[in-house]
Amino acid sequence: xxxxxxxxxxxxxxxxxxxxxxxxxxxxxxxxxxxxxxxxxxxxxxxxxxxxxxxxxxxxxxxxxxxxxxxxxxxxxxxxxxxxxxxxxxxxxxxxxxxxxxxxxxxxxxxxxxxxxxxxxxxxxxxxxxxxxxxxxxxxxxxxxxxxxxxxxxxxxxxxxxxxxxxxxxxxxxxxxxxxxxxxxxxxxxxxxxxxxxxxxxxxxxxxxxxxxxxx
Amino acid sequence: xxxxxxxxxxxxxxxxxxxxxxxxxxxxxxxxxxxxxxxxxxxxxxxxxxxxxxxxxxxxxxxxxxxxxxxxxxxxxxxxxxxxxxxxxxxxxxxxxxxxxxxxxxxxxxxxxxxxxxxxxxxxxxxxxxxxxxxxxxxxxxxxxxxxxxxxxxxxxxxxxxxxxxxxxxxxxxxxxxxxxxxxxxxxxxxxxxxxxxxxxxxxxxxxxxxxxxxx
Numbered sequence: 001x002x003x004x005x006x007x008x009x010x011x012x013x014x015x016x017x018x019x020x021x022x023x024x025x026x027x028x029x030x031x032x033x034x035x036x037x038x039x040x041x042x043x044x045x046x047x048x049x050x051x052x053x054x055x056x057x058x059x060x061x062x063x064x065x066x067x068x069x070x071x072x073x074x075x076x077x078x079x080x081x082x083x084x085x086x087x088x089x090x091x092x093x094x095x096x097x098x099x100x101x102x103x104x105x106x107x108x109x110x111x112x113x114x115x116x117x118x119x120x121x122x123x124x125x126x127x128x129x130x131x132x133x134x135x136x137x138x139x140x141x142x143x144x145x146x147x148x149x150x151x152x153x154x155x156x157x158x159x160x161x162x163x164x165x166x167x168x169x170x171x172x173x174x175x176x177x178x179x180x181x182x183x184x185x186x187x188x189x190x191x192x193x194x195x196x197x198x199x200x201x202x203x204x205x206x207x208x209x210x211x212x213x214x215x216x
Numbered sequence: 217x218x219x220x221x222x223x224x225x226x227x228x229x230x231x232x233x234x235x236x237x238x239x240x241x242x243x244x245x246x247x248x249x250x251x252x253x254x255x256x257x258x259x260x261x262x263x264x265x266x267x268x269x270x271x272x273x274x275x276x277x278x279x280x281x282x283x284x285x286x287x288x289x290x291x292x293x294x295x296x297x298x299x300x301x302x303x304x305x306x307x308x309x310x311x312x313x314x315x316x317x318x319x320x321x322x323x324x325x326x327x328x329x330x331x332x333x334x335x336x337x338x339x340x341x342x343x344x345x346x347x348x349x350x351x352x353x354x355x356x357x358x359x360x361x362x363x364x365x366x367x368x369x370x371x372x373x374x375x376x377x378x379x380x381x382x383x384x385x386x387x388x389x390x391x392x393x394x395x396x397x398x399x400x401x402x403x404x405x406x407x408x409x410x411x412x413x414x415x416x417x418x419x420x421x422x423x424x425x426x427x428x429x430x431x432x
Binding site: 007039040041042066067068069071090092119120121122123124127140142143144146147149150151152153165167168171172 | 258359383
């Protein structure tokens with residue numbers, strides 16, 4: 001299987017050179033680029049809806065990655081920020097080249113925050129840098145405390161971990177403390193937020209964090 | 217990128233030849249092999265716990281696929297059936313070769329049901345046949361009704377779809393009817409079950425379905 005490994009290495013190298021070029025473009029525009037990742041259905045798009053209610057749409061652009069459908073992009077259209085949809089077809093993640101092509105379509109002048117919503121997948125997206133300044137991982141509390149241990153690369157790569165759907169905690173056997181402990185084993189620097197898009201809990205802290213990065 | 221496509225074709229061809237050989241082995245032993253797939257944290261292992269309480273452990277074998285940790289296999293050990301753990305490392309799915317190697321380690325004589333619990337990932341596992349008789353997809357109702365449309369290959373390949381964690385429905389905005397309708401658009405033959413491992417709802421129907429296959 002050495003040819004497989006060689007080809008994979010080449011793919012990752014090619015990916016990294018696009019990612020570096022993307023990063024140069026984002027830096028040049030003073031745009032904070034955040035790669036948002038999670039399992040399918042953890043609530044990335046709903047968090048983005050609640051986020052866009054709280055930010056100036058002219059300062060935000062979104063790249064939506066989905067294998068199929070444009071549903072997520074449609075949900076965000078009403079906020080009036082720039083949105084670009086990437087349909088990956090069979091590809092299970094976004095890569096540097098896709099983001100490079102997308103960035104060329106966006107007008108980044110004045111855009112302080114670019115959110116890249118990745119394909120719902122806790123595995124493959126973590127392997128592909130896209131030129132982001134930070135990776136955010138969303139973990140729905142319905143998914144169990146063990147996920148950081150079972151999907152360590154994702155939690156190692158992330159700067160911030162959002163425990164989402166905490167309004168459901170009274171109905172679940174889920175310990176936030178155990179989940180945090182598991183995640184800290186993988187990544188002691190990881191910052192945690194506890195979010196509910198239903199009650200609004202944690203959203204102010206989240207947008208404060210984003211705004212501090214947008215000014216940076 | 218044509219070399220990438222060529223290598224991928226070769227990988228899938230090699231995979232299929234292992235899958236066919238696996239299928240021959242399962243058929244020879246009169247073993248019904250089920251490939252169980254879902255997003256991370258949809259509840260595959262908990263469903264298996266409830267399933268193993270209801271079946272004769274001498275007739276069941278389990279192959280547990282995880283990137284890291286042996287937690288799921290440990291959770292199932294107490295039931296006394298044969299369990300084999302595959303640690304995939306960085307691989308985001310099980311493939312025919314992994315199952316071929318695992319099957320050689322199992323004693324399939326008298327085993328009527330082999331459950332292959334795949335890596336938690338709604339994308340990549342659907343692309344790799346492992347020699348199974350049926351694929352089962354578990355969708356937690358916390359993940360949203362749109363998942364069949366967003367991850368169509370998984371729902372097209374599956375024979376049975378388990379809507380899990382239905383005890384949480386009163387706390388969610390989730391329509392089972394809409395989810396079924398979305399899944400039927402992708403796969404009109406798909407059989408549906410509604411499951412709660414907390415209340416036990418749907419588990420009898422599920423084990424009845426399995427037992428009908430084990431006798432077949």
